[in-house]
Each structure stands twice: as structure tokens, then as C-alpha cells.
Amino acid sequence: MFFMILGVFALIAGYAVNTPALTISRFSRPFKVIGLILLIVGFLTASIRQIDAGHVGVVSLFGNVSDHILTPGLNFVNPLATVTEVDVKTQNYTMSGVNDEGQKTGDDAIRVLTADGLEVIIDLTVLYRVVPTESPRIYREIGTDFSDKIVRPVTRTRIRDNAVYYDAVALYSTKRDEFQARIFKAIDQDFKARGMFLEQLLVRNITLPTSVKQTIESKINAEQEAQKMQFVLQKERQEAERKRVEAQGIADYQKILATGLSDKQLQYEQIKAQRELAASPNAKIVIMGSRGNLPVILNN
Template identity: 65%
Template sequence: MALIIIGLLVLITGAVIARNQSSFQRLGKFIKLAGIGLMLIGVLMASIVQIEAGQVGVKSLFGKVQNDVLKSGLHFINPMVVVTRLDIKTQNYTMSGVHDEGEKTGDDAIRVLTADGLEVTIDLTVLFRLTEADAPMLVKETGVNYVDKIVRPLTRTKIRDNSVYYDAVALYSTKRDEFQNRIFKSIENDFKNRGLFLEQLLVRNITLPQSVKATIEGKINAEQEAQKMQFVLQK
């Protein structure tokens, strides 16, 4: 588009020179031809779009998003059309308490309340991808910043909503897989309705409150001491 504008300016300049300066008519004609050439090259370049592998292109004309998508390859389009390229490969979004491990700098772990009123910290990774056929809907309704508008807030909300059904210790141990599957099912449909496909949800780490850790460690130590005593008595 920039080349078309430059060509138009060159064409106008050549026309002005040819009309006002009779001694420079030949130069003016040459400048006009150069301007026309630049405009033609600009139109040709604006009409050719290459979509890389793992991407789709969403077309919009004067702000109106078109429903068909451009798949990977070379395409000839209306030079006035704006193409937004979107990644359809698998993406991951990590929320972690470890510094610089997640997408956000600093502590980005999810703090939730369990059924027994304790605060538990959860590190999580979401694997997802954009649904190719729904790319125009996503651009129209959400825009290209769908990670911050959909993936992050929806995931954090669903984790908090579902954690209240589990005690802290059960969440940490016996109910961990059940909790992970429950979150996956609650998020999957919401992602689908917004043009995203949820591939996998990974609960990477669950951190219990220090008081609960101390209680568990004390219980384990007591059991170990009891086993030692029983072994001594058997001798």
C-alpha cells in the first residue's frame, strides 16, 4: 500500500512538472511513467499474500471480517484487503510461582481456597490451539489478543470455582487427577465456543500451606517412629 501511495505522489509530481514547465515536459513524462510503474508494482505486491505453515490468514475489508480463511501457501487477493495472520500450532500458557518460568514475570501461581478453608497454590500449564475454521469469529469477537482475554482469565476462574469441592490434602494427593480432569471438562466447552481447542491441562505443582505441611510431616514422622518401635519390640 505504501508503494501505491508513493507511486501516486510521483505521478502527480510528474504531471505538475510536465504542465507548468514546458522545458521539462520530457522529464515530466518520464516521472509520470515511473509513478505509474510504482503504482502497478504496489498493486501487484498488495495482491500477493503468503501464509506460512502453521498459520491461517483472516481477511477484512474496510473493517468487515470475511468468513473464509487463507490457508498456508501463496494467495492472490484484493489489494484493499487486510490480512491478519494467526498461529494454529499448539501453544502453551504456563502460570507458575517460579520466577520467569511462566508467561508473566514473577509469581503468577493461582491461589485458591479449598473445601476446608485453606489456601493452596497451584502451578498450571494449558496446551491449546486455535480452531482453523473459527479464526474469523475469533478475530471478530475477541481480536488477536485471545490469550489475555480468554485463556488466562477463564482458566484461573475455573480453577478457583472447582477447588472448593476438595480438601487441601486430598487435592494434593489422592484427588489430584480427578481435579485436573474436572477443570479440563469445565474449560473445554468454553474454549470451543470461542474458537479455541483445549488439548491438555497439566497441574504441575500444588503447594500446601506451611501449617498443613508441618502436620503431614509430623504424622509421617510419628508413623515412622511407631514402625521403628514395633521393629524393636519384635526383636
């Protein structure tokens, strides 16, 4: 466009000095040639637009936005038209309670009220992208700052609308996946109506009130103590069972001895022991007792 303006001025100057009475009239033709060249160069440079990868170009001429989009690469357009690049790559919008972690400075977490009236703090990341064919409509109806006009308010509103169906503890534990699927469906419908595609919704963190945290911790500690006591009781039962089996074995052994050993058996064992003593090379004295008594063995 700059070269075209210079070319127009050069042509005007060439025609202005094209008067025989002027001493510089001889420069009229060079001015016209230079002006024409500048017009051609300016027209070509203004007509060729480069669109980077991951973007599309939206063409507007005197406020009228064309539905035709420019694809990545070189494109020929009206030199008077304005081309605005729209990013169609995957984008993320993070709302977090950690300072400088999201798009907004400071605490930007989402505070919601649950079904039991408790305030829960949610950190969230939205992954989305603009549908390329919908870029002209988005530019016409919303502009280029659609993240602040659509993504942020829609996401925060839908999360608050759906959190009221869950208790705080359930939202934190058992119903977390269900809650995430529910808000994904609601936000996805709103995004599609605006020409955007929701890729993923990441519930990064759910922070419960301090009182609820303490209640949950107390419950967990009580459950751990109960499990520990069950283990101790089970161990004591096993030890009692072991002692009972041991006592039963001793009783059975004694019963076998009482019923299985006769006097003749004892005498036979006594004779065997005496024969072994007699065969021993050690000097000894064996005093035989009366029948039924064990001998007394003396050695030096």
C-alpha cells in the same frame, strides 16, 4: 502499497506537466509510464501475501473481517486489505509461583480456597491452540491478545470454582487426578465456545499451608515408627519361636536317650571302648571297676 502511492504521484505529475507552454512538458510521457509501472508493481506486491507455516491469515477490508482464511504460502488478496497472521500452533500459558517462570513477572501462582477453608497454591500450565477456521471470529470478537483475555481469566476462574469441592489434603494426594480431570472438562468447554482447543492441562505443583504440611509429616513419621515397631515385634516372635523349637528338640532328644538306652546297651558300648584301648600301642593301665562302673584308664 508504497509503490502504488508513488505510481499515483508519478501519474499526477505526468498529467500536470502535460502543457505545451511548460518547458518540462517533454517529461510528461516518461512520468506517466513510470507511474503506470509503479502502480502495476505496487498492485502485485500488495496483492501477494506470504503466510508462514503454523499461521493463518485473517483478511479485513475497511473494518470488515472476512470469514475466508489465508493458508500458509503465497495468497492473492485485495491490495487494500489488511492481513493479520494468527498463530495456530500449540501454545502454553504458565502460571507459577517461581519468579520469571511464567508469562507474568513475579509470583503468578493460583491461590484457591478448599472445602475445609485452607488456602492452597497451585502452579499450572495450559497447552492450547487456536482452531484455524475460528480465527476470523476470534480476531473479530477478541483480537490477537486472546491469551490474556480468555486463557488466563477462564483458567484461574474455573480452578477456583472447582477447588471448593475438595479438602486440602485430598487435593494434594488422593483427589489430584480427579481434580485435574474436572477442571480440564470445565476449561475445555469454555475454550471451545471461544474457538480454541485445549490440548492438555498440567497441574505442576500444589503447595499446602505450613500447618498442614507439619501435620502430614507428623502423621507419616508416626506411621513409619509404627511399621518399625511391627517389624521389631515380628522379629521377636520369630526369635521366640526359634528358641521354643530348639528347646523342644533338646527335650525330645533327652526323652529318646532316657527311654532308648538300656544297661546292656551301655555295657556293650563299654566293652567296645575297652577293646579299642587294648589295641592301642600306647602304654596304659586299665583298672576295671565293679559291675556297672566305668573303668579308670591310667597311662604314663
